[in-house]
Amino acid sequence: MSATTNLPTTPRGAELPPGVPLVLDATSVSVSFRGKGSRYNTVVDSVGLGLEQSQVTVLLGESGSGKTVFARSITGMAPRGARVAGAAVFSGQNLLELNGRELRKVQGNRIGMVPQDPNASLDPMRRVGGQIIETLMQHGKAASKTAAKARMLELLELVHIHEPERVAHCYPHEVSGGMRQRIAIAIAICCDPELIVADEPSSALDASVGVRVVQLLDDLRERLNTAILFITHDIGIAALIASKPNDRVAVMLGGRIVELGFAHQVLRNPKHPYTRALLAAEPSADVARGSLAVVPDEVRTQRNWGPLLEVEPGHAVASLIENPTDQKGGLA
């Protein structure tokens, strides 16, 4: 297993800020699903990404870009039937090579998951408090039931639930959507994970409730020193969670990362035609009605993007860069 750390590192695109250790290092991850006959459809095409301690990395992409499949695959939760190649090294272990028993020691314990739809991830038949206690006991984080209960109440308070005693006795259907998502976050952080994977945690919620959930995650990563891999299709939400100078945004298109850089670089000064078009297509009052920029189909369906090349420190773009003189040579 130690051999995996010596794998050749394919370009992560951007230079990492010095001194920030990687929590998870994914290199050349490809995921494919069985299609018709013996054909395999590649959904994620040799993507590499390093997740840094207590930093947010946003995976920005539209439906079908492979962002969820990629995030699940590198945390050892590839969907059934997926063929995964590459390596995802998490504290010296390649998660793609672990068996189920070893993976369970990592998942939910050192890697927390915040699902998109908390209705689907909470058990509707069990009280909220019991579900948090179960996770704590499962991973041996509490010596006794009493200790687990105290910790559970503490966690509910940490995610800004004002009456933890009352809420702990509720069934999931008895609390609001925003509160359910906070409870899901409490479960995700209950074992002090090194990494939280949040898959569109706000998209099932009302705008202002979603914003508060995202702000909570942003606040928690500082207090708990946790890395966050945040998946979203919403540019505004991406800008909200990637609030610190070193937070990064990776734009996915057709199973590849086409642009990677610090949030202010990618979202304020995008270089890739797709990212540019996507940002320009944001509706606003400043654009005359009927003349919103449209993402051209030839960009959206283009699949032949080259490797990521650095255009400025920390900012890398897959070929078809507008100004080729900006290229300072690839990291490949």
Add this chain to the structure above:
Amino acid sequence: MSTVLSAENVVKRYGSFTALHGVSFALEKGKTLGVVGESGSGKSTLGRIVMRLMTLDSGKVLLGDDDLFALSRADLRVARRRIQLVPQDPRHALNPAMTVKDNLFFQLRAQGIARSTWNAKAEELLGQVSLPADYLHAYPHELSGGQAQRVAIARAIANKPEVLVCDEAVSALDKSVQAQVLNTFAELQSSLGVAMFFISHDLAVVEHISDDVLVLNRGTAVESGKTRDVLSNPQDPYTRELLEARHSVSAL
């Protein structure tokens, strides 16, 4: 300017719960009224009431000069042709067992349009929403979300309605497709002069597409007026909170 759709003090109760506490608005010909609010604010209930898919407990809804809740059944059937719905999830709103053509024909029959014109009309409608005529033979599951939504729009505008009720019509679409559909709406509005009752929780979309805005919170209209005035200088704390949820890219 003439008012094509208006409501006065609409009250709707579900049992002991009051979903709308006397909401009023007026929509003028060819204009767009954006209806903003979160889930539970009553915006979809209001949409259903103005389409008369639901009864109200008190108040009045006028489509042109007709009181929707005082019309006879025969008159109502005719009046309904003037107000059409563009649904949230287009793929569930089209009949999955029918081709695009049959879906459109179904509507053309309901609108009482002469059979001999259906073929030409169906092609023309797809043209209006910038889809090639080849799609007439496609089934809804073969369409992408944006294409299906454009078919739903084509169906809604089949007989030049006066009002389109768009209930979260672009919310389920990817951002890159959303822009295309919003452009389609704007083009149709200028070519057909149709008014839009545009329900959305997305303020950016509403800011872009609507002339006037109505902000609902727990069944009460907390703010209304010209979109620019309301959103640039929100008076209500709730509107301010909604606005906070955006403009974050520029803050980077």
